[in-house]
Amino acid sequence: MLGRTDLPNRLRVISGAKDKDCMKCGKCSASCPSYEKMDIRPHQFVSYLQRGDVDAMMNSTTVWACLCCYACIERCPRDVKPAQIIEAARLMLIRRQGDTPYVSADDIPELLDPDTPQQLLVSALRKYTK
Amino acid sequence: MKRVGVFVCHCGTNIAAAVDVGEVVDKARLERGVVFSAEYPYMCSEAGQTMIANAVKEHNLTGVVVSACSPRMHEVTFRKAAAKIGLNPYMLEMANIREQCSWIHKDKDDATKKAVSLTSAAVAKVHLNTPLFAGESPVTKRALVIGGGIAGISVALDVADAGYDVDIVESTPGIGGRMAQLDKTFPTLDCSACILTPKMVDAATHDNITLHTYSEVESVEGFVGDFTVTIRKKARSVDMKKCTGCGACYDKCPAKKAPSEFEEGLSNRKAIYIPFAQAVPNVPVIDREQCIKFKTGKCGLCETVCAPGAIDFEQQDELVTQKYGAVIVATGFRPIELGKFGEYAPESKDVLTSLEFERITNAAGPTKGALVRLSDGRKPKSITFIQCVGSRDTTPRGKAYCSKICCMYTAKHAMLVKDKYPDIDVNVYYIDVRSPGKNFDEFYRRAAEEYGVNYIKGQVGKVVDMGDHLVLQAADMLDNRQITARTDMIVLATAIEPLKSTKPIASMLTASIDTNGFMTEAHPKLKPVESPTAGVFLAGACHGPKDIPETVAQAGAAAAKVLGLLSKSKLTTNPCVAAADELACNGCSACESVCPYGAIGYEDRQINDHGVRGNQRLAAVNTALCQGCGACAVTCPSGAMDLLGFSNRQILAEVDALCR
């Protein structure tokens, strides 16, 4: 088992992100459509990983707010892949959660909003489960 | 057999602390042919060198081994000392027992053992050394400058002023280069044309300078001191001798639809044109792709109006061949293509590159200096500058390096806008502001402090052209907020790259380029203006992004190097060159095909192999061209080609000794 101190490295492995290459230009945050919904912004996610504060990342709203549109990955001049860091943090969170999913299929009718596009629904199911 | 002397250096304690020097001396004495072996605290000192000199005389030494520091450090020192006492300098070898032994091995036994081994390898090699002599090659006292921008003009003027002939080859119809396109220059905001045009005229009128405009380098042969260059003078369709520069031809030319290169395509020019009003030479050129006469056979209006009869539709490309002693590459730069940076909406008419913006602000430019949106001609209320577009970008679409000039010209642009139109809101999105030149930081701060330019640390993620305005989304890294803003004009600080023609020119010169396509310098610190290829020098942005003062400084430095070369009557050549054994060579041409310098030719000769006579095609090495890499020696299937100073036998002897 990996210890707590190995979390950042595990996150790097899962995400394939190159946090050390970041030059803090902010292009990820500039490109992000969900920026306002995030408590930790995409560029900050990179900084959090650099200093190893994985817990904060996992507990952020960002992991749920990220749409995985990958605009930040497309535009990042250093190929850092911020969205993959966010994605990896979310995955780690979900895995830690174990078999109790955040959302079960039964909860869904309740939460259903008639305006929600189908694709988002499918994406959400993927997102909220392992 | 040689009589070899071995001299082992303590280098103070640098060697002696880790290596048992006495043991190395004793073991060396047992090596074949070693008749003298000694140690000294500092072999490179005057006294140490004297010790070698005395031993050579006293013991009649014919080979010397110095076991000391790296040969890269002191081989020249010791070889000079050997030459002084009449020993051929190439009869001396060094064993590197400091950098590659005492400094890295802590165990004294191991280090000593290795020092003994390295010394014995040097002894084994020196037994096979032969006296080598540097050859001589002539120096043609004429220089060729490739590129007629500020770099090329500066270097040409400096060399010409010293009394040597200089030719400038410029691919466009006139000299001046990028600097001619600029409006003002930082950090003084003086007018670019005002300081450049006199230099252009100086160059054109200098007795020692010959301009070849609208010309390209066709081929290069030869080597330092003795280059033979063929220049293709593209057909101008205008007789330069007859043309008076009156301009009647381009006034009357009906073909008006060619995008002007000088105006970055922002306006059109005629089919017969001069690139810009102050062009040097002031002789037009016919763009045959655009000219109605060339396309349809009808028209010829220019010919009709040309009083001196200078128009010549029949003119052909002309090849000029000239010898040069030195070549200076000054081919300059261009902004990168922005096709892959769709997020900045580069297709929008109101999104400009910085070079386009230079033309917009220039009084002689397409808008006559009026700052207006090119889409609708309105004066912008807000202008946004975006830095690092394609620079510092390690993805395949960008350039990993900093383009260096953008921070300062953006400050210049911002200031110029604010100066003329204080009401325009100017925002600059930056990652870092880099301003380390003389008066540079002050200049940038003035833009922010005195002119009220908004500097926002952060990048722009997306630009959308809304028709009558642009919308951008950006990040403000310091406020940790996302900005969605309206603006009327966007200027992109586009990364710069070397001209496409740099690569073919470099390969013609057998000079190297780096992974970004810039010319490589011979040494990043100690030889910053020389190319690794002897006799080829670098000036300006072909070598890396540079601003004008730096370009002019490098041009001056290159000129000094060129003068140093041209002032010599003869050059000595590298004695460690390839040589073919005529008894083994079968003339197969393998060596010729790998030589990076074209130094190998062939000749048919009669040879006498121990009484067997016959004609044979044989490889012949031009020792002035050969740089001594040894590619030929390895590729030679017959083992006929060998490298003096690093012969097969010498290296094998070292292998044998080291593996003992």
Added chain:
Amino acid sequence: MQITGEQTFTPLITAFCCNWCSYAGADLAGTSRLAYPAEVRIIKVPCSCRINPLFVLRAFQKGADGVIICGCHPGDCHYIMGNYYARRRMTLLFSLLDFMGIERGRTHLEWVSAAEGAKFAATMSGFAENIHKLGKNRRLEDLRCKSS
């Protein structure tokens, strides 16, 4: 006897370094006091393209347990293109040796620039360690050289 022999096995490694990059890199490793095993013995050649396959075989013949070749990084060759020739030559040679059943790890090529002292030391240490694992060169040895 053989077991003790293996225990005290110190490999002999021949390194061919080009003058302009790798030999300078080795010097930088020295200047920076970056240690690597003393059994690495360096031979200076002007360029990696000067290395004849015969040199490599001779080293094994005379007792080397590993042969490593270092040159300028691709694109950085002082002689413009020498290392590109070396790259092809050595690839084919190493592959042929492998084909003949010589252990793969006994030969290696690494690009080391004049600025990469640390890389030089690390490369040599790593290579020496691998050779140590492989043990004595038995498959390409010349028994005549093992008399003493």
Added chain:
Amino acid sequence: MYKVSATQLTDVLNTLAGTMDVFLPIRKDGQTNFGLYAEGVQADFDTLKTVKPPKEFFLPQSESLYKGVVDGKDIHIEPAAFADRPFVVFGMRGCDVLGMEILDKVYLGEPVDRFYEARRGHGCVVALACGRPASTCFCKPFGVDASDPQADVTAWLCGQYLYLEPVTERGRQLTHKLEPFLQDADAEDVAEYRQEIRERLEALPYNNLSLDALKDADMLEVFNSPVWDSVCDACIACGTCSYVCPTCQCYDIKDYNTGDGAIRYRTWDSCMYSDFTLMAHGNPRKTQKERFRQRFMHKLVYHPSTAGGQLSCVGCGRCVNKCPSSLNIVKIMKSLGVS
């Protein structure tokens, strides 16, 4: 004469191998060569001719003469040891046995070659009759009786038995070792087999070559014959003919640098090579024609002139079989008048 059941051959060989090295023909990948017998090794007595002649057990392709060891600036000479282990070459053919005779004249004549002498003194030869001589064979003109080869022991593999006839004292000692397996036999037992062999020989194309034309050949006349000008056109100057020849006897002496000294060794050489008898001034035989001529002059003229007319060829036919360019000594002899 003795016989031993073919089924006991393995036991015979194992018994011999217990006291000496046994070399016999072994087949590998379609080619047969003499090699060291060890338990489990399958002998190949069916193949007529080994690629390499068995002369190598008396005159190895390469052998050390001495070693010089460097100690500082001194050199110690360590002579190589002489052979002292008994061995037997089992299954040599009649032609190869005659080849040994020719080598003996060279190496045991004055001055005696002591390395060769030591090996000869420790080696026993069991000759095997050729059950199926090949179309390239021509030993009869040289006086070989392939059906009754004379060595230390003569052997026949006939029917279910191996017949052994000791010829020399050394041969008798050898058969003595095998006593437990031996049954008495009579020369009559192999007579029919010998007759068969002789009949087969008669049917071969080269069996009745007449060498008379070479008998009184004038050395200079042969040397200067125009035949040599074109007969070697196809020769690629390899050493195959020399190295498969049971009588080729030339060697080169070379030094090998061991790092701590040098080994001086001798190694088979071929006069076909461009560096044969190479001297500082070059090769005395400057063209392939001269080198080619040397080989046949030696075999057909020079050697007979010093060996009572004995040609230095035994008709084994190996060169006929192996020459890459289909050249061979028969062709040369024919062009010199042999019919």
Added chain:
Amino acid sequence: MQEQLRILAGKMLADGRAARVLGWKRTDFETAPEPSFFTAQDDLSELVYNKYCAANLSGFMIGAGKRDGVTVVFLKPCDTYSFNQLVKEHQIDRAKAYVVGVSCGGNAKVEEMEDVGWLERCLVCTKHDHVVYDELVLDESLSRPEAQDRFGGVTRLEGLQSLERYEFWQGELSTCIRCNACRNVCPACNCKKCVFDSAKYDTAAKANVTTFEEQLFHIIRAYHVAGRCTDCGECARVCPQDIKLQLLNRKIIKDINELYGEFQAGQDTETLGPLTAFNADTDAEPSIVHTRG
């Protein structure tokens, strides 16, 4: 076909267009024709052409080119590659050769003068057309043996463990008698002074004193013709011990094809050989040896 060749040769000699004809001559054994120069028309009755005419005559053209006059030479398709390669290496004077391309239906392997099947090279032949000729004499009725995978043998060995490969080669090379037939028959081995005959580099051992000598000779022999070997198969054909020499040459060819793109030496006389060229961007690093198969 044999008759056509005799007529053609006769005409060339008769009208003086050729000084000599290089072909195969009848010997006492049908299975062993001998490479030979014919200068007289009367001798042409001895000229033969059949499946035993295996010798690649290209190599003889090096010497023939140094003699006066034009030499007519008969070349099978695979031989023309060797010829081309030699022209490329300036070893043959093309102007002094009149190349007659002849059809080939494969050559027989001969042991003790007996036909024992096909030569290995003919079972994997890929060179069906003449790449250089002045005239063709074709026999469309000749059919080739069924083609096998040219690199099959190499691939099988590559699939073995390192130690197994080592043992395989020890077995093969230990039988080598260093007769140099493989070297001397090879059209690409045309050095004036072979490194194994030269006293310069301590490489002239002449015979195998240790296993190393065998390895050294065969590594250098194969590597020396890397990029120049047309895979004509003469080395393997002439080896008196039947050593599978073609495997070494083909390993190099296979590597070249896989790493640097398909290359056939002798295909033309201009293309740079793979070891005298490079691709700065796509060439593999030598470490690829560690990761492949």
